[in-house]
Amino acid sequence: MGFDLESLSDATSGAIGALVSTTILYPLDTCKTKYQAEVRARHQQKYRNISDVLWEAISTRQVLSLYQGLGTKNLQSFISQFIYFYGYSFFKRLYLQKSGNKSIGTRANLIVAAAAGACTVIVTQPLDTASSRMQTSEFGKSKGLWKSLSESTWSEAFDGLGISLLLTSNPSIQYTVFDQLKQRLLRRRLKRETGKEPSPEALPAFSAFFLGALSKCVATFLTYPAIRCKVMLQAAESDEDGINQAPQRNKNTVSDALCSIWKREGPLGFYKGIQAQILKTVLSSALLLMIKEKITKTSWVLLLALQKVLSTTRGRLKSA
Template sequence: MVVDLESVSEATSGAVGSLLSTTILYPLDTCKSKFQAEVRAQGQQKYRHLSDVLWEAVSKRQIMSLYQGLGTKNLQSFVSQFIYFYSYSYFKRVYSQRTGSKSIGTKANLLIAAAAGACTSVLTQPLDTASSRMQTSEFGESKGLWKTLTGGAWGDAFDGLEISLLLTSNPAIQYTVFDQLKQRLLEQKTAKAENGSSSPVVLSAFMAFLLGAASKSVATVITYPAIRCKVMIQAADDSKGKETKKPVRRTRKTILGVVCDIWRKEGMLGFFKGLHAQILKTVLSSALLLMIKEKISATTWILILAIRRTLFLTKGKLKSP
């Protein structure tokens, strides 16, 4: 089996970038998820503002609970980003080889990104569901990964898979916009370099941050109603009244049921509740991810080549008499 080293390099740098950005912004992600998961009639809302979630943790002296599920989220983030970046890079390479063209059009890029996202969703959905339940649990009452996944039927671990597949359009839009903007900027820098400039043709960290923020904002606004429905489907059940001796089986939520619930209790604007928090978190996260990825991708590629060369030399020595 031949391993595509360039795809491995892209996947590794993307996964490391995702791990760091997820850890840095995790408290904001927890507040966002709990705020999105609540659907109550007007006047009965527990969280009127995103900051109310933070103050609840402070008042209950559960500040560290803002990090509940961090290990699972990091595992899910690392694995999903590795699979996504590997698939995305690999599919692009296969497409270029079959078409004989180095440039990829917008439509083809969208299809490639969507295919990579679909592969990622199917393989990492249980981790995604578990991390959402752990984040939306009452502060201080979050269970471990195994107990969270085995708390109901095995099928419950794939709650929200349909919406996750639908949301493959989110990273597809994001990375397509990012790649197109990046390509144009690099072409401009290349043209300047050919005119006598000796500076290397690379994307600066600040520019990568801006492009990441812009591309993710576009994708988030377009797909937000589906994002909120997904959080609600995967959210933990209300813990009130669960001190009974017999365990109560978790009621499985459906897309239609969640949509009707939002429409009945919050109206059309309910589908966009928490949009500002989602944009703030995802834009910062994606911008940091892409900025870190751009900065470490070259180092990752050098390390992979060095490891490959070392293994090749070691293998040659073992074969020699």
């Protein structure tokens, strides 16, 4: 029961952290996604940089459209982070229990994180696809979640599933780097203060923010070409100028996305928008992990108290 409680604590705090960070940074995420989804030769580009997306929203009086798809994105973020953190914590504790080790190595950590990420992607892919299409729709013309899903076939709802599974390496790299650095910091601090091994412990807010930013920056740089291809596969079709921002639905493949980037933008196109991606994802992950570290302590105490209450009640019922 012990590891289940800690897994639940991690999942709850991670999901709440994701909800807060997604909401705060959503306008930046919308601008970034629309910028990434556009694939045109340089002289035809509607958006020369990410700020052009923001100015379009302001000039057309569609500033609130920067939040189109927020509800779906929050739902997807909450569910995916809950599943991910629960699976990651559960699998890690299970590995330690079965192996008898006191700590998890880098290789095992990567495998555990990838397994948790794969479970998350399979469950939440339709929500991820729907939120991407809402964000990349023209300002003021975004469809709701139900309409977006009902107008798509099951195969279209799972657009980009293969590349999403590949991108499980992103959080695997991120949380492995974060977890290893976190454990080192905690061990050093505890040795200085008490010389004893830790119980579930949280990092100070600044340390969690810094480690979250650093770990996500590394993961994003290594996986960015796949990230951009995924945005293209899930993007809404453009009806402007007769030029699609993404490949047509009937040939929505990774190879089409790769060829389109190469032909229209050249090799540097694979890293178009990486500055915005790093800014958004680093801030988002740093906020998420900082909030998670702060909530974890409270949720752990509450769940422990709940367990004691349930155990006491169960004991009284048996003796009655």
